[in-house]
Amino acid sequence: MTRRSNRATKFTITLLAGLAFTGASASAQQCGGDFRQFLAGVKQEAVSKGLSARAADQTLAGAQIDRKVLSRDRAQGVFKMTFLDFSKRVISGYRMKNGAANMQKYASIFDRTEREYGVPAPVITAFWALETDFGAVQGDFNTVNALATLAHDCRRPELFRPQLIAAIEMVQHGDLNPRTTTGAWAGEIGMVQMLPEDIIKFGRDGDGDGHVRLKKSAPDAILTAGAFINHLGWRAGEPWxxxxxxxxxxxxxxxxxxxxxxxxxxxxxxxxxxxxxxxxxxxxxxxxxxxxxxxxxxxxxxxxxxxxxxxxxxxxxxxxxxxxxxAGAPRYNAGNPEPGLNDAQMKQLQTKLSNMGYDVGKVDGILGAGTRSAVQQVQQKLGMPADAWPTPALLSRL
Structure with missing residues (x-):
């Protein structure tokens, strides 16, 4: 699961119905309608922003709707696993061993990244491992098709249309091949899974070849990740x-x-x-x-x-x-947590909390921030330890 595909869910989706119907002009058609007319509007917008018509044609001429992308978008799940289960699953001996080996192998570029951006090697390496297993699993969706599909779809055009235009800019720079570049279903590219706009803004040439190639160049991916994390507000020299x-x-x-x-x-x-x-x-x-x-x-x-x-x-x-x-810390002490709730129980709890006036968001069986906050408040009212962990005992009390 990638950062940007999740981050997309926090954008407020406001669609003007008049812009989404088939009969809208190419320049106004923000999503939906005839796909070729939609792409013509994207090209027009790209050219108006200073990109070449040739690059737009190169990028968009063969673009197609990818139904698998739409299927993934509709079915994307959010973590229902517990922290202990998920962390044990993803932090394997293989990833620990290869993480240490990569930090040693690319020590010089990691040192440069920390000097320039303040982000230490273990932070970038952990993302690199979890996102793509150090580049081994980067996704096999055609990037342009994925972005065009999601931009044309009217769920989140305000996120994906700019990414499609950014892909045109990458084609113009020679950093993306519209026919062969592949990545995640939501359009992320490379070892640390970044969207085109982020690559354009924060892409860094770590190996000195004059290009930012996040799919094949570990130095480029490391330096780019450091620049991006720094932009997010990383505080150098402080723990996390x-x-x-x-x-x-x-x-x-x-x-x-x-x-x-x-x-x-x-x-x-x-x-x-x-x-x-x-x-x-x-x-x-x-x-x-x-x-x-x-x-x-x-x-x-x-x-x-x-x-x-x-x-x-x-x-x-x-x-x-x-x-x-x-960075050297020992394995955590897993302790002996009280049993949590299964999916049906969690939905039952969320329904009860919602009926009591708490904002838990969608009743989806996910222990998100809203549900945790509501659980903690109810635990306090009931005189239970207010640790925000929902248990069968709490559900029974309610």
Missing amino acids: LQEVTVPQNLNWADTGLGKSKTGAQWAALGVQPRWGQISSNLPASLLLPQGRKGPAFLAYPNYNIYLEWNQSFVYTTSAAYFATRL
Whole structure:
């Protein structure tokens, strides 16, 4: 699951119906309608932005609707796995071994990336591993077809139409072949899975060949990822996530994203590091992915950058934890979390919470931010430990 395909879901979709019907002019047709007329409008817009008509024709002439892309878009899932299950699945011995080997192999470009952008090697390496297994699995969807399909579709044209125009610019620069360039179903390209607009803005030539080739050049991918993460607000020299132990008399209602204390304040409450030293002066949130009896982490400001990359709490916490492992941290203490809810139970819980007036968003069986917040509030009202972890006991109480 890639950052941008998830990030697409947080865009508010506002469609003007008059722009989507078949009879609209090519310049006004933002989505839908006759596909060739739609592409003509894309070409017109690209030329109006200074791109060449020749590059637009090269890019769009053979573009086709890809029904598999639409199927993936309609069926895309968000993590329903627990943190422990997901992190154990994706942080394998293979990825740990190859991550360490790649950090050594590309040490010079990683050093350059940290000097220029402040982003350390383990952070980029963890994303590189989780996104494409170090370039081994980059996707086999034709990139132009994927972007044209999603731009023509009227679910998120405000995201994908600009990406299609950016693809034209990449063709003009010689960095994308419209017939042979492939990637993820949502149009992301390369070892760290980036969309064309991001590649144009943040693409960096790490190997000095005059091109940004994120599919084949690890130095290009590493330097580009560093530039992009820096743009998201990475704070050089600061930690991102740290596993800790917590006392059992903690006020659990103080835990969770959006609630923070300084490292020194957490330490005064009995929170202790399992590795390294707590950063006393930095604000941090105490994360309990599976409640007070599971693993616990302090999330520092740099953790928020992971949420910019991918909005799934399970994915981001796993990626951030993976980066700490690559930096030398030990395996987490999994603890003994209370059993969670299955899909049907989670939907039942969300329905009950929604009926009580809590905003849990869509009843989808996903333990997202809204559901976690509602669970924590209800736990407080019921006098239960407010650790935001929904259990059968909570469901029974409701």
